[in-house]
Amino acid sequence: MSALRAQQIDAVRGRTIIQLLSILVGGVAIGLDNLNRQPLWMVGGYVAAVALVCGLRFFMRESRRNAWIYGAQGGTKREIALGLVTALVLTAPLLFFAWSGDRDATENAWIILAGMMAVYGFATLEVPILYAAVMPAVGVISALALTLVGNPTGAIAVLAFTFIGLGAIIKHGHDFIRYELVGRRAEEQTETVSLLLREFEDAGSDWLWQVDANRRITKASPRFAHAVGRDPSELEGLSILQLLAGEHWSTGKFPPALHDLANRLNRKESFASLLVPVALDERTRWWELSASPSYDSSGVFIGFRGVGSDVTEQRASADRIAHLARFDALTGLPNRLYLNETLAGALEQAAAWRRRCAFIMIDLDRFKAVNDTLGHPIGDRLLAQVAARMKQFGTESVIAGRLGGDEFGVVLREIDGVDTVERLGQRIIDVVSRPYEIDQHTLYVGASLGYAVGPRDGATVEALTRNADLALYRSKDQGGGVINSYEPTLHDQARERREIEIELRSALGRDEFMVHYQPVVHSDGRVDGFEALLRWNSKKLGPVSPVKFIPVAEDTRLIGPIGEWVLQTACHEAARWPSNTKVAVNVSAEQLSSPGFVASVMKALAHSGIAPNRLELEVTESVFLREVSGAMATLDQVRALGVKLVLDDFGTGYSSLGYLRMGQFSTIKVDRSFVQGALKGARESIAIVRAVVALADSLEMSTTAEGVENQEEADAIVALGCKKLQGYHFGRPMSAEDAFAIFDGGARRIAVGG
Structure with missing residues (x-):
């Protein structure tokens, strides 16, 4: 029931300002109506008392949050006491006017309070106690005041409307609770039906599984047993975690995914599409599990019900796709995405430990001539041979990859100095420039290199790559077969080239x-x-x-x-x-x-x-x-x-x-x-x-x-x-x-x- 109470409170909390404003506006309106009838100090004192009551109610509600009505012991008593004080403050002018025999002032004040009661009632529909703590007292005192000034009909109408309104609000509160209960039960039934339906989807690829409050398997379905390779009777009473852990159960060294599953079961938390490795017959399978906690009619937790499916093949396909996303299909080398991720990591380490890393860009010389004269198949085979030579430079700290076309890149995670880069670059030029034999063709290509050192020449992947490209551009301008480092003056040359291009377009x-x-x-x-x-x-x-x-x-x-x-x-x-x-x-x-x-x-x-x-x-x-x-x-x-x-x-x-x-x-x-x-x-x-x-x-x-x-x-x-x-x-x-x-x-x- 605490969840329903929280929903009631949430429903009216957004209208708290409306409640307090209705009281405040009613008090101010009564004060203004009597500004010329009563002393200024009396009017001001009344309005101040109303404002003080509103402030007190706001402070208590915001400071206690959910406990202001239901959550803390005595919350209801405090709300009733505060409501009576509010009613007495609001109706004090009515009693005063009635005692003094001022019928017009009394009826005017009642009209204002009637409008206030209507607004206040709307703002407290879902929580009847909020209305009941204030408005019956206002109604009774108002009826008494009207009787004193000789208006018994008005008094009877006030009492009737007050308690009719109270009954309507109480009924609405009960209806709200009933509606929420029905909705919750419908959600639980829908969830159960969905789980059962999924068991029969995908041509029997999914199965239903169920555990009790101690996480032991109950009512094992035939499909579940088939996925495990056991008889359903053998699974009854077995710990679901022990089943999934397999040989790791005795060592206690569970994969992280099993720890995650255990934590969710302990927290009685719903989960969906959770990937878990399963050790079966000395091979690892991958299961995708979904489940929700189950409760009996009295709200007691009785376990979990869910569905599972074997997604080993799908995961293998996903791994292949992930590999293709980071490795070049033609050469098998890491691709641009992989190199960028590696370079980003190298820059982070360099910044954290005050080290240096480097990025080399490589462009093949005369490759286009081979492609155009002998065709793309020969060109692709040439690229594969170049890649095979590039692989020999790869180490734990040196990652060589293909950026695209005839461009390659090398990430040096850590360097002692630029001499390290220069030596590696010259070795790459020498190795790549050796002749290639393809289909009785002896082919010659060279390599132009440009490099930048991080974080000196750039603290981001984009900056370092751009600057290495500028250095490569200089090497190409020099005829190829050389390596150049990035220099700040290259930016000036690139800027000059951009200016020339812009002006050239309209020259x-x-x-x-x-x-x-x-x-x-x-x-x-x-x-x-x-x-x-x-x-x-x-x-x-x-x-x-x-x-x-x-x-x-x-x-x-x-x-x-x-x-x-x-x-x-x-x-x-x-x-x-x-x-x-x-x-x-x-x-x-x-x-x-x-x-x-x-x-x-x-x-x-x-x-x-x-x-x-x-x-x-x-x-x-x-x-x-x-x-x-x-x-x-x-x-x-x-x-x-x-x-x-x-x-x-x-x-x-x-x-x-x-x-x-x-x-x-x-x-x-x-x-x-x-x-x-x-x-x-x-x-x-x-x-x-x-x-x-x-x-x-x-x-x-x-x-x-x-x-x-x-x-x-x-x-x-x-x-x-x-x-x-x-x-x-x-x-x-x-x-x-x-x-x-x-x-x-x-x-x-x-x-x-x-």
């Missing part, structure tokens, strides 16, 4: 680009043409080097519209030059992968009116490494228009004679590094230049030496057989007007020979 619309032209001359000094070079003068950033903004444009795929603008502008300007003067435009792999590139070339030729053979498109070997078939198909279409193709920076990348055969280039450009090497007498550079020249001659191609800066270099390169030259010695990149001026003045030659 074309703001007309901030311009094209400069650098002359390309024949060995006899005749101007063969110009290479179109993009320049950017940002209104916010000022002049920005192409070395900085071209990679950003390629990464953000802005190079497409920018490159098309350069192509249109260069062809338009070339239309002003002599008809045998060429213009060369650099084309990126991103442009060649665009479906509309060939159309943009046709548009540039048509709008400018220049002959197709005057336009040269310069591409580098990276175009073929990224996407062979697509690049070649695009270049074939362009060449079919009559446009010439130039292979730039030949010999500096992954040079292959196959590129020359596939591309059918008209010109090969010799990189400046070979020009300088030949001038210094380096045998390798001289041999390479001669070989390129001989190869070009045999394929009926021309050669252009880049970066010729003085007469000595020009003489040396001409002597080696290069037919065309380009460099500062013949002219720096110049504006369109300056380029046109070379022809406008009649000069068609630039001095070459010494």
Whole structure:
């Protein structure tokens, strides 16, 4: 019954303020009605007495909480005594007015008290004692006052309404208790029915189990016995904990889940879907148990009833799913989630014990070329072999995993210093860079590494990962095969890159680009043409080097519209030059992968009116490494228009004679590094230049030496057989007007020979 009493109290507690306000408002209203009839001190004293009574009632109820009515001995007596005091205080004016013969004041006061009684009765519906302690006394005194002033009819009505209201409230209180009892019994019956129904669900996979107050099995169901592998009679009277513990019962070393179950049984607490390991026949099964405490009709605890099911297979599947959630399916290495969790733990330990940890990010060099040329299956097998090599670095304090794609990560839980990271990083580069044999292919990939030290370079997983990524970005910029540590200046570089990207997106619309032209001359000094070079003068950033903004444009795929603008502008300007003067435009792999590139070339030729053979498109070997078939198909279409193709920076990348055969280039450009090497007498550079020249001659191609800066270099390169030259010695990149001026003045030659 204590629970029902608590529910009664909870039902009216929320209306305590309404109860007290009804009393207070009634007292204040009576005071205001007599403000002009009685002395001010008398009115004020009355209102103060009412307020004091309200405060006292509030204090006693809040300080005693549930004990203020039922919970503590004498609570009901205190409530009745306090109610009588409240009634006497409230009705004191009625007795005074009746004694003095003031009928109007008496009836006015009664009207106010009648309204107060109605509100108070509503606020105490569920607990009749609250109404009975105050309002009968108010009614009786009010009836007496009305009788004294000669209103017996009103007195009789007051008594009738008072006790009718009291009866109604008592009935409502009883109905409330009866309703709650019915609801509780219905809940218990529903729970029992649900437990019984679950026994027959899932094709008999669940069973009913029951224990007494001493936690011993009673009425074992056949399905329960079958799950245990025993006869139902053998289970009768056996401790449920002893059954579940198996061989652990004698040692007392129970799994934590069994301790949890025992505690819930001791607390007579309902539980659902509790996973418990069960030792049966020297193997562990997993059961899912649900149960509720049972009571007899007198409320005495008699045990537990519940259902159980064997979820061993489901748990095994869940374990496999959990493994897949933290390990990479292709390589078997820990995945990004696992590495992040490990790194978070390492950072916590480092902060707690004033140690240092580290995170290394690894990106494979030249992996995309393997994927694009040999296909994804070969690429996946290559990643698996890389992962197998990465596993050899794993220890208790070093966790290697795969972040995704061709990116890997290594968490070092504790380091003595950055030398530890540097040594491990160099070992990773050396091991990963060894050749791989896959399906008769010998493959070479390298590794670029960047690392950050925690908590020095970041106190959170996000910060440390971001900073290691910035260091990795620097390693990639340096050509790969190196390891770099995070430095605060990398944030400045990243910020600068973001600013460039933001401004670059609107630079074309703001007309901030311009094209400069650098002359390309024949060995006899005749101007063969110009290479179109993009320049950017940002209104916010000022002049920005192409070395900085071209990679950003390629990464953000802005190079497409920018490159098309350069192509249109260069062809338009070339239309002003002599008809045998060429213009060369650099084309990126991103442009060649665009479906509309060939159309943009046709548009540039048509709008400018220049002959197709005057336009040269310069591409580098990276175009073929990224996407062979697509690049070649695009270049074939362009060449079919009559446009010439130039292979730039030949010999500096992954040079292959196959590129020359596939591309059918008209010109090969010799990189400046070979020009300088030949001038210094380096045998390798001289041999390479001669070989390129001989190869070009045999394929009926021309050669252009880049970066010729003085007469000595020009003489040396001409002597080696290069037919065309380009460099500062013949002219720096110049504006369109300056380029046109070379022809406008009649000069068609630039001095070459010494």
